[in-house]
Amino acid sequence: MADDTLAEEQMTALQVACDTEVSGCLFLMRTEESDKERLLEITRDHVREQHGKDYTLEEIDEQHVNEVEV
Ligand SMILES: [Zn+2]
DSSP, rough: OOOOOOSSSOOOOEEEEEOOSSOOOOEEEEOOOHHHHHHHHHHHHHHHHHHOOOHHHHHHHHHHEEEEEE
16 A cells, blocks of 8 residues: 655654564564554464464553654
8 A cells, every 4th residue: 555645743663573582583563653453463463373372462562562763
């Protein structure tokens, strides 16, 4: 989807890096803040499928999501 209507002020994004201690996992994802729900869900699915661990969206949100400047 092409969405080039950038806000002028808000230039932060949300980033999740997979920080389980599994060697070789380079999962990293960055989205806009408005896409947070999707970010959390994709991360949850990744951790479940790749690492066999169940996190709630809330846990991921609180522990693993970082705000980064774009
Ligand atoms: Zn991973």
